[in-house]
Amino acid sequence: MNIKQSFKMAVKSLQSSKMRSFLTMLGIIIGVASVIILVSLVNGLSDDITSNLQSAGTNTINVMIIGRGGNRSFDAEDMEALVDDNPEYFTAYSPGVSAQITAKNGTVSVDTSATAVGEAYAGIQGLEVEAGRFIGYIDVERMQKVCVIGSYIAEELFDGAVYEGSTVKINGASFTVIGVMEETADSVQGSSDDVIYLPWTTGTRLAGNASIGRWSLQARDVKDIDRAIEVAEQKLFLIFGSEDSYRVSSMSQMIEMLNEITGTMALVLVGIAGISLVVGGIGIMNIMLVSVTERTREIGIRKALGARRRAIMSQFVIEAASTSAAGGVIGIIVGVALAFVAGRILDMTVVPSFSAVLIAFGVSVAIGMIFGYYPAGKAAKLNPIDALRYE
Amino acid sequence: MTGGRKSAEGQPLIRLRDIHKVYPMGDDELHALDGVSLEIEKNDFVAIIGQSGSGKSTCMNIIGCLDVPTSGEYFLEGRDVSRMDEDEQAAARNRTLGFIFQQYNLIPKLTALENVELPLIYRGLHERERRELARQSLERVGLGEKARNLPSQLSGGQQQRVSIARALVGNPSIILADEPTGALDSRTGAEVLDFLARLNEEGNTVILITHDMGVAGRARRVVSLSDGRIVSDVRGRAGEGAAGAAAGCGA
Numbered sequence: 236m237n238i239k240q241s242f243k244m245a246v247k248s249l250q251s252s253k254m255r256s257f258l259t260m261l262g263i264i265i266g267v268a269s270v271i272i273l274v275s276l277v278n279g280l281s282d283d284i285t286s287n288l289q290s291a292g293t294n295t296i297n298v299m300i301i302g303r304g305g306n307r308s309f310d311a312e313d314m315e316a317l318v319d320d321n322p323e324y325f326t327a328y329s330p331g332v333s334a335q336i337t338a339k340n341g342t343v344s345v346d347t348s349a350t351a352v353g354e355a356y357a358g359i360q361g362l363e364v365e366a367g368r369f370i371g372y373i374d375v376e377r378m379q380k381v382c383v384i385g386s387y388i389a390e391e392l393f394d395g396a397v398y399e400g401s402t403v404k405i406n407g408a409s410f411t412v413i414g415v416m417e418e419t420a421d422s423v424q425g426s427s428d429d430v431i432y433l434p435w436t437t438g439t440r441l442a443g444n445a446s447i448g449r450w451s452l453q454a455r456d457v458k459d460i461d462r463a464i465e466v467a468e469q470k471l472f473l474i475f476g477s478e479d480s481y482r483v484s485s486m487s488q489m490i491e492m493l494n495e496i497t498g499t500m501a502l503v504l505v506g507i508a509g510i511s512l513v514v515g516g517i518g519i520m521n522i523m524l525v526s527v528t529e530r531t532r533e534i535g536i537r538k539a540l541g542a543r544r545r546a547i548m549s550q551f552v553i554e555a556a557s558t559s560a561a562g563g564v565i566g567i568i569v570g571v572a573l574a575f576v577a578g579r580i581l582d583m584t585v586v587p588s589f590s591a592v593l594i595a596f597g598v599s600v601a602i603g604m605i606f607g608y609y610p611a612g613k614a615a616k617l618n619p620i621d622a623l624r625y626e
Numbered sequence: 627m628t629g630g631r632k633s634a635e636g637q638p639l640i641r642l643r644d645i646h647k648v649y650p651m652g653d654d655e656l657h658a659l660d661g662v663s664l665e666i667e668k669n670d671f672v673a674i675i676g677q678s679g680s681g682k683s684t685c686m687n688i689i690g691c692l693d694v695p696t697s698g699e700y701f702l703e704g705r706d707v708s709r710m711d712e713d714e715q716a717a718a719r720n721r722t723l724g725f726i727f728q729q730y731n732l733i734p735k736l737t738a739l740e741n742v743e744l745p746l747i748y749r750g751l752h753e754r755e756r757r758e759l760a761r762q763s764l765e766r767v768g769l770g771e772k773a774r775n776l777p778s779q780l781s782g783g784q785q786q787r788v789s790i791a792r793a794l795v796g797n798p799s800i801i802l803a804d805e806p807t808g809a810l811d812s813r814t815g816a817e818v819l820d821f822l823a824r825l826n827e828e829g830n831t832v833i834l835i836t837h838d839m840g841v842a843g844r845a846r847r848v849v850s851l852s853d854g855r856i857v858s859d860v861r862g863r864a865g866e867g868a869a870g871a872a873a874g875c876g877a
């Protein structure tokens with residue numbers, strides 16, 4: 236008897252008890268579907284985060300100064316010296332301090348964040364100007380009262396119609412708008428489009444000559460980024476004499492870390508979903524045991540007619556495997572569909588992984604084989620006459 | 627196992643030597659078969675009779691390789707069955723033996739045709755060939771147009787005929803029938819017996835188990851069992867009626 240024949244018999248016996256087959260499959264369906272949903276969402280999440288971070292430039296190094304109380308502070312000259320002394324590692328630098336402010340145009344006002352930057356900031360962060368220009372060297376040098384606004388601000392304060400010479404009142408002081416940034420996040424409130432850039436010299440004065448706590452550095456080559464971070468740390472240590480006063484991190488480090496976090500999260504979630512797969516497998520074994528017992532007489536008849544042990548065995552194993560495979564296929568369809576629905580509702584990107592689908596399918600078939608094997612073996616070992624006499 | 631037939635030259639088709647079958651009954655033992663020795667030649671029509679519990683079915687199960695004796699020797703077509711492994715016994719059941727059971731033993735969720743096909747599936751025939759042979763076999767028992775019926779959609783007599791078709795489809799050398807008329811009315815029973823007699827005419831070896839002397843009368847040879855022992859083995863005399871009927875059929 237060949238596989239095709241066993242398969243036909245399996246399909247026949249599945250069809251003859253549809254409800255039971257469905258209930259058997261349910262465990263597998265739920266297990267496979269949840270694995271796929273979770274993997275798709277976690278994949279989507281990590282893709283989102285990565286692409287967000289990557290758009291900011293992977294060769295960006297962030298420097299945070301925490302040690303305000305120290306006897307020595309880190310200012311623009313120090314940073315300039317760092318970059319100028321290490322041209323093989325750094326190409327540009329810019330402050331990047333943000334503060335909450337209120338911006339006004341006539342009677343319309345919006346609460347937003349102002350970021351005090353240098354002329355290199357847009358280049359380092361990979362930002363593009365939609366209209367006008369970005370903050371320039373002269374603006375910084377002369378402490379010009381100019382600003383570049385994000386697309387959300389342009390929408391809110393000017394209804395999108397910004398002209399040359401338009402002004403914004405920031406905390407009461409009037410600033411000329413010299414540029415509008417390209418939209419990066421659908422012009423949503425609180426997003427990277429909800430921002431105003433000022434020359435850092437103007438910005439620090441506005442904040443009462445505050446010192447700069449945040450810097451962006453551009454590394455010459457992503458490959459040397461770890462070395463570049465070391466160089467920056469050495470310089471900072473020389474100044475502060477303590478590692479607690481500053482933090483240096485890179486985008487690629489952050490991406491790596493986040494990927495690690497989402498990876499662990501995925502593993503935990505998939506593990507939980509895997510448990511339901513195993514439970515589904517036990518369901519299959521249960522049903523197979525019952526079905527073997529119920530069909531003992533049938534097994535006796537088949538053996539009396541010349542079925543070898545292997546033929547009985549393969550009939551039941553294939554029956555179990557095709558039950559779970561059918562459950563697996565339904566689970567994959569349900570899982571992918573639900574993942575997209577969930578993505579819609581939660582406004583998340585959904586990235587179904589082909590390998591997750593393959594693995595889920597493989598695992599469900601394997602579960603069927605493994606859990607079908609024991610009852611099948613039990614059936615095949617029966618003495619023909621004992622099986623025939625079974626009531 | 628057609629190879630076995632070569633060695634059948636000079637050997638009986640079936641040879642039982644001092645067969646015992648013992649079932650433990652608590653502290654006691656039950657001797658279902660108590661030293662049965664029996665030889666059956668090719669082409670014979672043998673009835674095994676005896677009262678209920680005399681060991682007829684036990685005997686047939688051993689002949690049919692469905693059960694193993696506690697002790698004794700059994701040669702089927704000259705081969706020692708106790709030395710065959712499980713797969714060889716399955717092959718012997720598949721090729722050499724055809725069973726007709728009192729309770730039909732059809733698989734309920736398979737159609738008549740599919741039931742008849744089963745022995746051929748386990749013989750490894752291809753679907754087309756299987757279908758054709760199964761159809762022919764069903765036609766032979768007069769059920770050609772019931773091929774697609776499930777057993778539950780057939781009368782008792784029809785079900786028994788399906789089981790006969792199934793026993794015949796593989797063209798076995800021995801037909802084993804355990805009380806084939808037990809569940810049938812006398813007319814259908816007689817039809818089944820006629821059929822068995824005709825099969826014997828056509829060259830099959832038929833072993834018929836019954837507790838009914840009237841039924842046994844159709845056979846050429848009648849073996850009586852009592853308490854697991856053979857108490858008489860008569861040829862011709864008891865089979866006269868059968869022989870007469872068979873001769874009448876054949877003429």
Ligand SMILES: Nc1ncnc2c1ncn2[C@@H]1O[C@H](COP(=O)(O)OP(=O)(O)OP(=O)(O)O)[C@@H](O)[C@H]1O
Pocket residue numbers: 649656657658676677678679680681682683684685837
């Ligand atoms: N599996 C078994 N376990 C214990 N005892 C058994 C078993 N099978 C048969 N017997 C006993 O063996 C004896 C012979 O049984 P068997 O079925 O061969 O009788 P039989 O001649 O076919 O009777 P009947 O005409 O009623 O079918 C009986 O006493 C029966 O109780």
Ligand SMILES: [Mg+2]
Pocket residue numbers: 682683684804
């Ligand atoms: Mg009996």
